[in-house]
Amino acid sequence: MKGQSSVPQAGIESTLGDARLQLAIYTATGRLIDHRKKAVSEEALPDYQELRRIAHELKRHTIENLDYYLAQVERKVAERGGKVVYCEDGAEVSRFVLELARARGERLVVKSKSMTTEEIHLNEALESGQVEAVETDLGEYLLQLAHERPYHIVAPALHKTRYDVADILTGSLGVERETEPEKQTKIARGVLREKFLEAGIGITGANFVVAGSGAVVVVENEGNARLSSSAPRIHIAVAGIEKLIPRARDLAVFLKLLGRSATGQALSVYTSFLAGARREGEADGPEEFYLVLLDNGRSKLLADRDKRESLYCIRCGACLNHCPVYRKIGGHNYPWIYSGPIGAIITPQFHGVEQDPWLPFASSLCGACAEVCPVKIDIPKVLLKLRAEVTASGARGGTERRVFRVWAWVMAHPWWYGVLGKMAAALSPRPAGGGWVNKLPGWMAVGPLGSWLKERDLPPPAEQSFRSQWERRRRGA
Amino acid sequence: MREGARERILGRVRTALGRMPGEGAPEPPAYELVVRGPGPGPERVRLFVERFEALAGKAHMVGSAAEAGAKAREIVAGRSVVAVEHEVVRAAGVMEWDGDVRHGFATGEELRRACAECAVGITSTSYALADTGTLVAMAGPGEPRLASLLPPVHIALVPEAVILAGIEELLLRVPEPDEGTSSMVFITGPSRTADIEQILVRGVHGPGEIHAIVIV
Amino acid sequence: MATGRVSIFVTCIVDQVFPRAGMAMAEVLERLGYEVEFRAGQTCCGQPAFNSGYREEAAVVARHFLRVFEGAEWIVVPSGSCGSMIAHHYEELFPGDQEMAKRARALEGRVFEFSRFLLEVARTDDVGARYEGVVTYHDSCHALREMHIKEGPRRLLGKVRGLTLKEMDIAEECCGFGGTFSVKFPEVSGGMARTKVASIVRTGAEAVVSIDSSCLMQLQGALSRAGVGVKTMHLAEVLAAR
Numbered sequence: 001m002k003g004q005s006s007v008p009q010a011g012i013e014s015t016l017g018d019a020r021l022q023l024a025i026y027t028a029t030g031r032l033i034d035h036r037k038k039a040v041s042e043e044a045l046p047d048y049q050e051l052r053r054i055a056h057e058l059k060r061h062t063i064e065n066l067d068y069y070l071a072q073v074e075r076k077v078a079e080r081g082g083k084v085v086y087c088e089d090g091a092e093v094s095r096f097v098l099e100l101a102r103a104r105g106e107r108l109v110v111k112s113k114s115m116t117t118e119e120i121h122l123n124e125a126l127e128s129g130q131v132e133a134v135e136t137d138l139g140e141y142l143l144q145l146a147h148e149r150p151y152h153i154v155a156p157a158l159h160k161t162r163y164d165v166a167d168i169l170t171g172s173l174g175v176e177r178e179t180e181p182e183k184q185t186k187i188a189r190g191v192l193r194e195k196f197l198e199a200g201i202g203i204t205g206a207n208f209v210v211a212g213s214g215a216v217v218v219v220e221n222e223g224n225a226r227l228s229s230s231a232p233r234i235h236i237a238v239a240g241i242e243k244l245i246p247r248a249r250d251l252a253v254f255l256k257l258l259g260r261s262a263t264g265q266a267l268s269v270y271t272s273f274l275a276g277a278r279r280e281g282e283a284d285g286p287e288e289f290y291l292v293l294l295d296n297g298r299s300k301l302l303a304d305r306d307k308r309e310s311l312y313c314i315r316c317g318a319c320l321n322h323c324p325v326y327r328k329i330g331g332h333n334y335p336w337i338y339s340g341p342i343g344a345i346i347t348p349q350f351h352g353v354e355q356d357p358w359l360p361f362a363s364s365l366c367g368a369c370a371e372v373c374p375v376k377i378d379i380p381k382v383l384l385k386l387r388a389e390v391t392a393s394g395a396r397g398g399t400e401r402r403v404f405r406v407w408a409w410v411m412a413h414p415w416w417y418g419v420l421g422k423m424a425a426a427l428s429p430r431p432a433g434g435g436w437v438n439k440l441p442g443w444m445a446v447g448p449l450g451s452w453l454k455e456r457d458l459p460p461p462a463e464q465s466f467r468s469q470w471e472r473r474r475r476g477a
Numbered sequence: 478m479r480e481g482a483r484e485r486i487l488g489r490v491r492t493a494l495g496r497m498p499g500e501g502a503p504e505p506p507a508y509e510l511v512v513r514g515p516g517p518g519p520e521r522v523r524l525f526v527e528r529f530e531a532l533a534g535k536a537h538m539v540g541s542a543a544e545a546g547a548k549a550r551e552i553v554a555g556r557s558v559v560a561v562e563h564e565v566v567r568a569a570g571v572m573e574w575d576g577d578v579r580h581g582f583a584t585g586e587e588l589r590r591a592c593a594e595c596a597v598g599i600t601s602t603s604y605a606l607a608d609t610g611t612l613v614a615m616a617g618p619g620e621p622r623l624a625s626l627l628p629p630v631h632i633a634l635v636p637e638a639v640i641l642a643g644i645e646e647l648l649l650r651v652p653e654p655d656e657g658t659s660s661m662v663f664i665t666g667p668s669r670t671a672d673i674e675q676i677l678v679r680g681v682h683g684p685g686e687i688h689a690i691v692i693v
Numbered sequence: 694m695a696t697g698r699v700s701i702f703v704t705c706i707v708d709q710v711f712p713r714a715g716m717a718m719a720e721v722l723e724r725l726g727y728e729v730e731f732r733a734g735q736t737c738c739g740q741p742a743f744n745s746g747y748r749e750e751a752a753v754v755a756r757h758f759l760r761v762f763e764g765a766e767w768i769v770v771p772s773g774s775c776g777s778m779i780a781h782h783y784e785e786l787f788p789g790d791q792e793m794a795k796r797a798r799a800l801e802g803r804v805f806e807f808s809r810f811l812l813e814v815a816r817t818d819d820v821g822a823r824y825e826g827v828v829t830y831h832d833s834c835h836a837l838r839e840m841h842i843k844e845g846p847r848r849l850l851g852k853v854r855g856l857t858l859k860e861m862d863i864a865e866e867c868c869g870f871g872g873t874f875s876v877k878f879p880e881v882s883g884g885m886a887r888t889k890v891a892s893i894v895r896t897g898a899e900a901v902v903s904i905d906s907s908c909l910m911q912l913q914g915a916l917s918r919a920g921v922g923v924k925t926m927h928l929a930e931v932l933a934a935r
Contacts, residue, residue, distance in 0.1 A: 007878070016884055028675050047511075057506040065502035067490045080655060086483040138681055139672035157672050165673050181673040185681050192682065197593055213655040223626060223668040223683025230622040230660065231589070241486065246505040248655070249648045253508070256644070263671075266609045267644075270683070271663040275655035283561075283621035284585050285659060295486045302493035324867045328884045362878055364871025364885070365744060367838035387746030396746075404742050408750035411705075411736040412757040421709050436917045451876035455883025456914030459710050466703050466712035470719075470731045 004395065007358045011333045021159060025330050028158045029321040035264025036318060036372065045260065054253050056376040059312035062211075062244050066302065069211040069244045070293065076214025080276025082289035089296050090120025093238060096292065097122070097203070098129040104234065106131070106200030110192075112218070112225035113137035114205025115153060115315055116238050116294060118337045122203070133203070134195045136224035138188055145172040151331035152339065154262050154317035159330060192224070202228035202286070206239035207314065208254060209291070212247040215275035216291060219258060219268045226270050235274070235286040241293050242311040248273070254314065257374035261316035297350040307382050310345050312375040319369035319379060325362055335359065341369035345382045353386060357395035360386035418467065425461040436460070510645040514608050517640075521607045522693055525640050528610030532666030533679065534687045542568035545634050545690045549599055550574060552632060552688055556596035559588075563619035565601040565634045565692075588621055598628035598684070604651075605635050605689070608643040609665055612689065616660035625664065631684040633664075637693045698728040699810070700765035702758075704775045704906070705737040707927075711906045714927035718771045718807055721822075721932050725815050734761040740778040743786070744872045752786040759783075759796050768803055769810045771929055772905050773836025776806040781839055806836060808846045808904055808928055818848045824934040825855040828926070829898035831889070831912065832865045833905035846904055846928050853931060859896040863889070870911035886915035893923055900924045902931055 015021060040048045062069055074084040087093045101107070109126060111117065111133055123144065126133040135144040139157035143150060146168050150156035160168075166179045169187055178184050204225050206216035216237040218225045229235045245254060251273075259265040278285030301311055320326045320340030331339040335356045336347045344359050353360070360383050369379040390396060410416050429437060436457035439445070445453055452458055464472075491498060515521040526536040539545045546569035557577035560566050572580055579595060582588040592598065600620060604613035612633050616622050625631050641647050644663075648654075654661045668683030679685040699722055703715035719729045739754030758779065762768055770776040783797035811817055830850060836842040850858050869875065869885025876882075889912060893901050901916075901923060903909050909925040916923050 012878075013880060016880055024674075031675055054506065054508045061503075061505050064494060065496075066494065067487055067496055067498075068500065068502040070487060070490065076655075080659065086486050088482045088485065092482060136682070137672070138670045142672070155672065155675070158675075160673070162674055162676075181676045182678050184673060185670060185678040189681055193593075196682075197589075210655075213653065215655050221668070222670050222681040224681075226622070226626050226662060227682055230626070241490070247652075249510060249652055250505070252510050252644045252648050265665070267611055267663055267665040269664070269666050269669055271665075273654055273661040273663075274659065276659050278616075279659050281618045282616050282659060283582075283588055283618060284623050285616060293486075295482075295489070299486060299489035299493055302490060324869065324885045324888070325878075325881055328881050358877075361745075361874065362881070364834070364867050364869055364874045364882070366834035366867035366871070368834075368865075368867065371838055384744065384746075387744070388748050389746075391746035400745070401747065401750075404745065404747040404750040408739070408742055408747075408753040411739065411754045414734045414736055417736045424709070436914065438918070448873075448876040451879040452914070454879045455918070456886065456911065457917035458914060459910060461709050462712045464712065466708040466715040467731070467733060469712055469716060471733070 004354060005335055005356045005358070008333045012329050015330045015333060016328060020161070021330065024159055024161065025327055028155060029327050032155070032263060032317070032321040036261055036321070039260035039264040039266065045256065051253055051257055052374055052376050055257055055374060056312065058245060058250055058253065059375050060309070062246055063242065063302070063308060063311055066241065066244065069246065070241060073209055073211040073214055073244060073291070076212065077276065077291050080214045081279070082214065082276040082291060085290055085292045087292055087294050090122065090125065093120055093292055093294060094122055094125030094129065097126060097201070097236060098131060100234070100290070101131050101201060104200060106234070108195065108199040109133040109201045109203055110136050110195050110199040110228045110232060112202075112204045112220065112228040113140045113156070114203070114238060115337065116205050116240050117203065118150060120294070120296060122238070134192070134199075136192050136196070136228060137220070137222060138185060141188055141192065142168050145169070149332070149337050152317060152320055153315050196227045196231045199232045201234045201236060202232040203236045203238060204228050206237045206243055207258065208245050208251065209239050209243045210248050210251070210273070211244050213275055215248070215273050217251060218272045218274065219255070219270070221269040223270060226272055229272060229274055230285050233286060234288045234290070235277070236290045236292060237274070238292040238294060241295055241298050258314055258316055261318040261372065261374040301346070301349045306385055307345070307349060309377050310349060310382055312377050313342050313346070314375060316374055318372040318374065322368040322372050324366060324368065325364065341379045345379055345386065348386050353389045354393050354395045357390045357393070360390060421461065421465055425463060425465070428460040430460050510649055512642045512646045512649065514642045521640055521642065522637055522691060525605055525607040525610060526691065528608065529689050530610070532610050534610065534666055534689060537688065537690045539690055539692055542692060543570060545692050546570040548690050549632050549634070552630075553597050557594065558597045558599055559591040559595040559624055559628060560599045561601070561619055561621060561624050563601040565636060566599055569634055571599055589623060592621070592623040592627040595628050597630040597632060598624040599632045599634070600625050602633045602635050602639060604647055605640045606643050606647060606663070607640055612664040613647060614662045614664060615654070615658040617658055622660055622662070626683050629680060629684055630686045630688070632688045632690065635689050635691045637691060696726055697766070698730060699767045699769050700730050700732060700762060702735055702738075702762065702768050702770045702775070703731070704770060704772050706906050706910065707771055710910065711927065714771050714906055714929050717927065717929035717933035718769070721811075721820050721929060722769065724820060725817065727815075732761050732765070738775040738778045740775060741872055743778065743782060748786055755783050755786050755797070756793070759793070759800075766803065767805060767810065767814065768800070769805050769807055771807045771927060772907070773806045773833050773840050773842055774905050774907060776804055777835040777839040780804045806840060806842060806904060808849055809840070809842060811849060812845050819852040820849070820932050822932045822934055823854040824931050826900060827857045827859055827898045828900045828902050828931070829859050829861050829893055829896045830864060831861070831868065831901050831903040831908055833903055833908045834867050836904055837865060842904070846902075849928065849932060850902065856931070859898050861892040861896055863892045866892075868908045868911045870907050872907070875911060882911070883915065886911050887919070890915050890919055890921060894921060898923065900926050902926050902928055904928045
């Protein structure tokens with residue numbers, strides 16, 4: 001566990017000060033907002049709210065009975081000729097993959113986009129075990145070449161321009177500089193096609209694990225997850241234990257919400273429902289199938305009844321797109337690979353609230369995230385709980401608590417409240433002509449007032465508070 | 478070691494939820510799968526065509542398997558073809574074309590090489606979903622996974638009878654897809670990406686061009 | 694004419710900084726025939742502590758509020774945010790205290806955000822106001838998403854003689870205030886305010902109207918810093934104008 005982090009002030013300021021990046025984030029998320037809005041409109045999906053309600057209920061039911069469904073999927077996968085492998089953490093996953101690769105004599109792994117494997121830094125672990133792991137989603141591939149982590153759950157390379165991409169491709173592959181996205185894509189396709197046909201192992205994530213079918217469901221647009229799961233001899237799907245849903249029919253609910261919430265697509269281009277390895281009579285497909293079920297802190301989250309719903313997330317990214325904070329600070333100022341509102345609620349639960357005590361406070365609690373969440377996670381509610389946990393842990397220091405204690409005492413003592421209000425009104429500078437305060441004397445421009453004035457003008461307190469005016473009016477009447 | 482992981486994880490999950498080993502679960506929340514949209518017939522076909530084309534797929538309507546073959550041949554325009562062993566594809570006469578038409582592979586490796594080398598893959602489809610313009614490919618003897626994936630152009634022959642209203646009807650008809658196949662793939666338009674500056678590029682890993690020849 | 698007595702909770706920010714919004718609210722209520730009472734013991738709803746993670750301290754303030762407003766039939770608040778704090782969050786401040794939780798719960802049907810009180814209790818959308826000018830309406834987040842107040846204020850503005858409402862392209866987007874967020878993350882908060890200001894300016898309105906004074910403080914602060922001559926007005930001020 002790392003030491004306690006503080007607000008990444010430098011990163012935030014550099015993101016805010018980068019006009020190009022600001023435009024890129026704003027445009028990309030804005031487009032995703034528009035697409036989603038159309039896709040869930042009354043005309044396009046009249047039962048949208050009902051679907052959200054059912055999705056929430058289905059997730060709740062599965063999570064509340066998770067051990068039952070884990071046992072069921074284990075049995076079902078075995079029936080379909082595959083094997084479930086439980087892993088406590090990333091080290092266990094990489095050990096499993098490396099041992100399997102060694103036993104089968106495989107040296108090359110193709111990977112499709114998976115936040116779960118990002119979470120455990122699987123690529124690095126495999127590389128250090130002499131197994132090459134290649135990301136095959138275009139955005140992820142570019143980031144792997146650039147040695148960066150995803151900027152966004154759904155659009156990982158959202159922060160890169162075509163010129164950045166040209167630099168990455170030229171720098172890493174030695175190809176001629178090309179700035180047209182279409183041609184850049186072709187270059188990547190060529191390189192990756194070779195890898196797909198050569199690799200002995202394909203690793204995918206899973207958007208859903210269907211307990212009753214022993215199947216994983218992988219949703220994508222490019223075809224790289226289809227290739228990763230069907231071209232190599234071995235397919236390994238890595239999923240968090242929370243990804244389970246009860247039955248195949250429940251996909252009619254979740255698939256209708258996922259694509260629409262993520263990109264505004266009624267269905268993403270490819271949805272693969274994969275139940276075990278290739279069967280007798282099938283012309284192609286993997287000979288071996290493994291489903292890795294990863295805990296990595298999830299069972300710890302389950303223990304908190306009030307915050308358990310954080311595990312309902314289907315990783316659509318809608319909360320990021322709609323979050324005015326994410327849209328300002330981007331993805332890389334969040335301490336973990338999960339950014340935006342969902343990152344702000346799950347990171348502290350995975351890592352402990354003491355590690356990034358500032359994170360649950362980096363929100364105006366506007367609630368736009370909860371409004372668009374397809375599984376109705378009450379993100380502001382969880383943020384508020386986490387804030388209370390942070391203060392209880394003492395990670396914010398004693399001064400703030402003392403300030404709030406005094407403040408609460410004053411608020412419960414109206415006479416003092418009135419007197420202090422009058423004092424503030426008397427002390428406050430008042431710009432001539434009745435405008436707002438632009439600047440305070442140095443001794444006053446500290447703490448919250450100083451922070452406020454960095455960005456905005458400040459209203460002076462009223463010369464006559466409401467209570468004084470009311471009292472005067474009452475007497476006059 | 479990993480066996481230990483299983484017991485530890487399940488143990489923690491049960492403790493967190495306050496459940497006993499082997500405890501059952503109540504029925505999942507009940508809800509109905511409602512089939513919407515036009516029933517079987519020309520309206521449904523029209524909707525499929527409309528939605529398929531809205532996603533930049535190209536749909537063609539023909540009156541018979543033979544006509545489907547002729548249409549496919551026109552699209553192929555002499556390029557190399559990998560054709561799957563499916564009765565609809567056979568009835569369309571694809572296997573009898575002269576030129577580079579590969580089918581009937583002895584080994585998986587041969588099939589794979591053909592898919593990797595050919596310009597066009599010709600398949601049928603297990604089902605199609607009208608409301609999303611989706612092809613449903615269930616892997617089986619007549620439906621390899623790679624024929625609709627590796628060639629840059631994919632042509633699917635779609636008999637009208639396999640067109641369903643949408644995903645609800647599919648899952649009502651096939652509630653346990655895992656019983657019949659190890660792989661069911663929904664194909665909704667050509668392969669695409671918007672990873673660079675949100676600019677749409679087709680054909681990133683899968684086919685950039687996709688045709689549905691609907692046999693009505 | 695409506696009759697009855699309403700108790701107003703003006704909120705600390707209106708009391709100390711924007712008293713004219715509170716006076717305007719009282720004036721409109723009196724115009725409708727209500728007897729308006731201001732219980733002098735009132736202070737704050739406790740939200741700053743609650744949102745900062747200090748629930749015990751928030752509970753101290755909530756307890757005080759409950760004491761002050763004991764027996765009030767209707768409590769009208771010129772704020773969606775404070776109103777939502779009282780109506781929706783007080784209960785969670787008293788875990789394990791059945792009696793207090795019950796008292797908190799009992800508030801839910803009695804605490805009304807001002808515009809909602811006009812529409813749902815006074816049952817009027819026309820209070821006889823006249824305001825010459827073009828305004829735009831800012832949806833405050835807690836009103837919009839916790840209390841589902843969206844059309845109500847617009848309906849009221851629609852009946853104001855002489856007033857033209859021009860919608861922003863991002864009326865529902867947060868202004869960036871967020872209580873202590875505004876001073877814990879000033880650059881982010883300021884950036885959000887500027888995004889909103891740009892949208893306000895695009896409407897060509899001369900005033901931005903909201904039902905929350907805290908949002909208006911953030912917006913006016915940013916407008917004033919940017920030197921933009923758009924003013925901010927509480928909905929009550931518009932409705933009190935004749």
